Amino acid sequence: MTARPPIAGMLIALTMVLVILGPILTVMIWAFAEQWRYPNLLPTDWGLKFWYQMLGRETVITPILTSLAITSISTTLVAVICWPAAYAFARLSFPGRQLLLFSFLAINAVPKFTLFVAIATVFLQIGLIGTFWGVVIVQMLSAMLFMIWIPTAAFRGIPPALEEAAFDLGASRLRVFLQVTMPQALPALAASYVLGFVTILLRWNRPCWLARPRSRRCRFCCCSFPRSLSSSRRPSCA
Amino acid sequence: MLRLTDVGKSFGGAQAVAAASFSVVEGELVCLLGPSGCGKSTLLRMIAGLTEPDTGVIEIAGQDVTTLPANRRPTAMVFQSHALWNHMTVERNVSFGLRVRGLPRTEIADRVAAALDLVGLSRFGSRRPAELSGGQAQRVALARCLVVQPKVLLMDEPFSALDAHLRANLREELKALQRRLTLTVIFVTHDQEEAMELADRIVVMDSGRIEQIGRPNELYLEPQSLTVARFIGQTNICETTIAGGRADWFGARLLTQCADGPATILSRPEDLVPASNGAPARVDRVTDLGPMLRLHLTTDDGGQLVWLCPRSSAPQTGSRVSLVPGRLQVYRNGERIGTAEAARPSTAHARTLA
Numbered sequence: 177m178t179a180r181p182p183i184a185g186m187l188i189a190l191t192m193v194l195v196i197l198g199p200i201l202t203v204m205i206w207a208f209a210e211q212w213r214y215p216n217l218l219p220t221d222w223g224l225k226f227w228y229q230m231l232g233r234e235t236v237i238t239p240i241l242t243s244l245a246i247t248s249i250s251t252t253l254v255a256v257i258c259w260p261a262a263y264a265f266a267r268l269s270f271p272g273r274q275l276l277l278f279s280f281l282a283i284n285a286v287p288k289f290t291l292f293v294a295i296a297t298v299f300l301q302i303g304l305i306g307t308f309w310g311v312v313i314v315q316m317l318s319a320m321l322f323m324i325w326i327p328t329a330a331f332r333g334i335p336p337a338l339e340e341a342a343f344d345l346g347a348s349r350l351r352v353f354l355q356v357t358m359p360q361a362l363p364a365l366a367a368s369y370v371l372g373f374v375t376i377l378l379r380w381n382r383p384c385w386l387a388r389p390r391s392r393r394c395r396f397c398c399c400s401f402p403r404s405l406s407s408s409r410r411p412s413c414a
Numbered sequence: 415m416l417r418l419t420d421v422g423k424s425f426g427g428a429q430a431v432a433a434a435s436f437s438v439v440e441g442e443l444v445c446l447l448g449p450s451g452c453g454k455s456t457l458l459r460m461i462a463g464l465t466e467p468d469t470g471v472i473e474i475a476g477q478d479v480t481t482l483p484a485n486r487r488p489t490a491m492v493f494q495s496h497a498l499w500n501h502m503t504v505e506r507n508v509s510f511g512l513r514v515r516g517l518p519r520t521e522i523a524d525r526v527a528a529a530l531d532l533v534g535l536s537r538f539g540s541r542r543p544a545e546l547s548g549g550q551a552q553r554v555a556l557a558r559c560l561v562v563q564p565k566v567l568l569m570d571e572p573f574s575a576l577d578a579h580l581r582a583n584l585r586e587e588l589k590a591l592q593r594r595l596t597l598t599v600i601f602v603t604h605d606q607e608e609a610m611e612l613a614d615r616i617v618v619m620d621s622g623r624i625e626q627i628g629r630p631n632e633l634y635l636e637p638q639s640l641t642v643a644r645f646i647g648q649t650n651i652c653e654t655t656i657a658g659g660r661a662d663w664f665g666a667r668l669l670t671q672c673a674d675g676p677a678t679i680l681s682r683p684e685d686l687v688p689a690s691n692g693a694p695a696r697v698d699r700v701t702d703l704g705p706m707l708r709l710h711l712t713t714d715d716g717g718q719l720v721w722l723c724p725r726s727s728a729p730q731t732g733s734r735v736s737l738v739p740g741r742l743q744v745y746r747n748g749e750r751i752g753t754a755e756a757a758r759p760s761t762a763h764a765r766t767l768a
Contacts, residue, residue: 337497340464341555344484344491345511345562359501 243377246308250315251373257316258323259365263357265324266331280324283317291317318379319372326371330364331357415440415598416461416566421470423456430456432622433470438566441596443589445609448619449645454602455570457619461600462568463487475565490559491568494575496551498543504530504554505539511562529561530554532591549580556588560595569601573608585612606646610634618642634682635741640748643680650686650719650739652679661754663739664693664713670754672744679754681739683708684722689756692736695719700731711735 206212209219210226231237264270265277283291295314296305304310334357342352358365417437423430431453438444446454459465461472463484472480479487490511498507508529512522530536533553543551552572559567573581589612592599603609609616610630618625618633618641626638637643654661656677661668663679666689684706695711702708707728711719721737729735738756745751 335495335497337493337495338499340484341491341493341497341558342499342510344462344464344489345558346485346514347510348485351514356499360499 246311246315247373247376250312250376251319251369253312254316254319254323254372255365255369258320259327262324262327263331263353265328267336277324277328280321284321315376315379318375322368322371322375326364326368327361330361330368333364334360415442415475416600417471417473418457418461419471419473421457421460421467421472423453423460423465423467429622431460431467434619434624435470436617436624436627438598438600440598442614443592443597443599443601443612445613445616446600446602446619447606447609447613447616447645448604448625450604452619453622454604454619458491458568458570458600458602461566462489462491464491488565489568490562490564491570492552492555492559492572494571496543496548496555496572498546498551498554498558500543502543503539504535504541504543504546507543507554508539508558508561511558515562525561529557532560533557533587548576549584552576552584560597565598567597567599569599571602571604574603574605581608588612610646618645620645636743636750637680638750640678640680640745643743643745648683648720649680650683652681652717653677654679656744660757663742663756664695664717664719665715666691666693666738667757668742668754669757670744670752672746672752672754675746677751678745679739680743680745681741683720685739685741686719686721686723686737687740688727688735689738690736691757692738693717693719694734694736697729697731697733697735700728711737 205219207226208222208224210223211221212219265273292314299305299310304313338360339352339356342356343349347355415438419435420433421431421435422433434453434457436444446457448454456465460467463479463482463486467480470480471478474488498504499510502510505526509522509526512525517525526539527536530539533556535550535553535557538546538550538554543554546554555572573584576584585608588599591597601609601612603612613630615627615629616633617627620641626633626642633642633646637646643649652663654663654677656670656672656674658674659670659672661670661677661679668679693713695713697709698712699710700707701710703722705725706722707725709721709723709728711721713719719737721735740756742754742756743750744754
């Protein structure tokens with residue numbers, strides 16, 4: 177039997193590329209198209225006109241920067257808190273370990289609104305309502321699930337002997353963690369960071385419920401920019 | 415060089431190691447031998463400092479290290495899984511212990527080169543561990559330990575994941591290296607052949623207890639307990655009773671100095687010899703081992719015997735033989751109480767022969 181070229185496989189691959197990259201490609205083209213009308217396959221006018229229009233508005237650029245700042249700070253803080261915690265979940269055995277690990281799922285199991293009412297009560301008492309750090313703390317909750325569960329699984333997958341070998345050769349616990357454990361877990365840690373970042377960036381509705389009624393984050397302006405869209409999804413506090 | 419005194423460890427009520435005491439002199443290779451779960455690895459980890467003992471004292475080179483963590487003990491351990499770090503090159507793996515100690519860069523380079531040369535992997539410095547074979551990886555793991563010049567080198571079943579041929583080669587290499595560098599080595603294994611070949615002395619462990627400590631030939635020729643006898647080499651076991659200095663061995667008569675009472679008599683398969691007054695038996699099965707043949711026999715009173723016999727004098731399957739043991743060990747309640755020997759042919763019989 178002679179080997180045939182895997183035509184079926186190539187067809188499937190091609191379809192996948194079209195389905196996945198097609199829409200993204202359209203968006204990319206639209207971003208730089210100034211005029212693109214029907215029968216033309218490609219835009220007739222290219223340019224950055226809409227970029228200037230969009231970024232030229234004070235109501236757009238500030239929310240974007242605020243959004244990115246809040247998201248970066250929240251995600252990094254979550255990583256600093258959750259990665260060592262994940263390491264503890266993976267390596268140490270202490271009473272209530274499983275329960276505690278599952279409690280991070282619980283954040284996503286209960287209706288958010290009840291959770292935020294409770295948080296708002298606490299925030300009111302300690303004066304965090306309407307502050308930058310109030311938003312950061314609330315946003316951190318969104319990313320906790322990824323930042324605990326993915327790194328815990330990653331740390332569990334690292335054979336303890338790898339760490340013991342380094343410790344045995346004279347390295348301190350911190351050095352073992354930084355030079356042996358972290359590099360081994362790096363792909364998973366990076367994935368959890370990206371997922372956490374994206375989750376926080378997209379969870380725009382949480383802070384508006386309680387933390388900063390006047391805040392303008394990126395997603396609000398995206399919704400309100402084309403007026404036609406804002407009528408269907410009214411950003412109540414933007 | 416290394417002394418353990420009453421070192422013990424329990425895990426949640428289960429005794430893993432019970433009051434282990436022994437010492438190792440400089441340049442000695444000692445094997446911890448025992449079935450899996452006997453506590454030998456736990457004992458090794460306690461010497462390394464990776465597991466904290468509940469009781470006892472561990473001294474290395476005269477210094478009490480019992481409470482020191484692993485990173486401050488003058489030991490280095492080779493793991494069964496080689497435990498190389500895949501994100502570093504072979505060179506970085508080997509230099510890790512020296513970098514931790516903050517040595518100058520030139521000295522690190524020299525010592526890493528020397529260590530890799532010692533294990534015959536000079537040209538592999540820039541490789542990644544994933545690109546090495548199992549034997550090479552274990553050699554790198556050994557170099558990684560040797561480079562820090564540990565007072566005691568610990569090895570936890572380092573060759574058990576490798577195939578038999580490679581294992582034999584590495585054993586020889588290790589033994590030669592150990593002699594040349596006069597390394598003090600504690601080597602954990604469950605393979606009695608490996609222990610017999612490598613060790614200057616063997617510590618036999620079972621269910622957390624040390625059964626016997628001795629040179630390989632001592633353990634083989636005079637095992638102090640049934641457990642050791644069964645674990646090291648093959649044995650023929652005969653449950654019998656001693657009365658008036660005599661005992662019955664599958665129909666043959668034995669003479670012994672041991673006190674009267676029930677006894678277990680052990681003999682090695684190669685120690686059986688044909689004799690006119692021996693235990694009558696029939697050959698059930700013959701296995702060809704190459705230099706020797708292994709014969710499985712059933713005695714007339716239903717006992718099972720294994721006989722290792724030279725190719726030239728081997729009987730056929732189904733034929734009848736009469737055997738006595740040339741060398742015997744007598745046990746009571748699992749402990750060795752003495753020896754016995756086969757009775758000479760009776761005087762009447764001897765006279766007729768004359």
